[in-house]
Amino acid sequence: MAQVSAARYGKDNIRVYKVHKDEQTGFQTVVEMTVCVLLKGDIETSYTKADNTVVVATDTMKNTVYIMAKQNPVTPPELFGAIVATHFIDTYKHIHEAEVKVKVHRWTRLNVDGKPHPHSFYRDGSETRNVEATAIEGKGISIRSAIAGLLVLKSTGSAFHTFYRDEYTTLPDVYDRILSTEVDCGWTWNTFSGIGEVESAVPKFDGAWETARKITLDTFATEVSPSVQNTLYKMCEQIMAAVPEIGSVDYSLPNKHYFEIDMSWHKGLKNTGKDAEVYAPQSDPNGLIQCTVTR
Numbered sequence: 001m002a003q004v005s006a007a008r009y010g011k012d013n014i015r016v017y018k019v020h021k022d023e024q025t026g027f028q029t030v031v032e033m034t035v036c037v038l039l040k041g042d043i044e045t046s047y048t049k050a051d052n053t054v055v056v057a058t059d060t061m062k063n064t065v066y067i068m069a070k071q072n073p074v075t076p077p078e079l080f081g082a083i084v085a086t087h088f089i090d091t092y093k094h095i096h097e098a099e100v101k102v103k104v105h106r107w108t109r110l111n112v113d114g115k116p117h118p119h120s121f122y123r124d125g126s127e128t129r130n131v132e133a134t135a136i137e138g139k140g141i142s143i144r145s146a147i148a149g150l151l152v153l154k155s156t157g158s159a160f161h162t163f164y165r166d167e168y169t170t171l172p173d174v175y176d177r178i179l180s181t182e183v184d185c186g187w188t189w190n191t192f193s194g195i196g197e198v199e200s201a202v203p204k205f206d207g208a209w210e211t212a213r214k215i216t217l218d219t220f221a222t223e224v225s226p227s228v229q230n231t232l233y234k235m236c237e238q239i240m241a242a243v244p245e246i247g248s249v250d251y252s253l254p255n256k257h258y259f260e261i262d263m264s265w266h267k268g269l270k271n272t273g274k275d276a277e278v279y280a281p282q283s284d285p286n287g288l289i290q291c292t293v294t295r
């Protein structure tokens with residue numbers, strides 16, 4: 001016999017923009033985010049018996065996100081995600097778990113003639129600041145904060161050699177290579193008992209994001225990387241040491257390959273090894289290196 005073993009539903013890609021207008025200075029501050037809400041609870045009968053009485057419409061979830069954004073701070077995203085998630089489990093008796101994902105897009109203030117402009121911004125890259133806040137009835141709120149879509153490249157200072165070799169291996173040892181990746185780095189906070197504890201932690205959230213971003217970028221740039229695996233682990237170690245309130249750090253790093261192009265067939269042109277200047281960036285396949293580090 002068939003039965004529901006897992007079910008959740010919600011609204012994805014809820015786009016929200018909020019502006020704060022400082023009447024004193026005339027400066028405006030903007031936040032744009034994309035939100036996903038997913039609910040779990042006593043909802044099986046909506047699947048098995050067409051019982052819509054247990055269904056909080058996904059349209060209602062969208063409306064709720066707008067109203068929560070009007071009535072509450074939307075920064076830091078950890079707090080906003082926790083507020084929305086808690087709302088759903090507190091408001092609906094039959095909803096026992098709410099996961100709220102918040103993706104914050106970059107709007108960086110424009111400078112005009114060296115001065116910050118009061119109401120103009122630009123998108124400086126596809127990087128986003130992400131939060132997943134999950135409120136579970138009786139179990140508190142778990143939060144994972146993350147950096148996603150941060151594209152980096154170094155033109156030297158990376159090697160990969162002495163790896164496992166067998167009859168399937170063609171890759172040569174490389175002592176100087178290009179290293180490029182799109183950083184997805186997350187850190188999971190020790191579980192919060194409720195919204196009050198999340199509010200108390202508000203001063204920590206922006207600092208942790210800045211610290212994780214700085215460690216990621218500085219380590220990427222300055223370390224001579226023996227492999228993506230080892231570089232990633234060194235980043236994790238430093239973030240764990242710098243932010244005591246987190247229980248784990250995870251990275252997912254695609255290895256975006258740049259291949260040398262042999263041009264010797266054309267008039268003996270030298271473009272490999274130490275003479276390599278023109279490379280062919282590869283869109284696929286890519287390596288994918290992932291790791292979670294706990295205490």
Ligand SMILES: O=c1[nH]c(=O)c2[nH]c(=O)[nH]c2[nH]1
Binds near residue numbers: 255
């Ligand atoms: O840093 C790397 N790790 C690997 O596991 C790997 N595999 C590969 O082909 N190149 C690389 N580079």
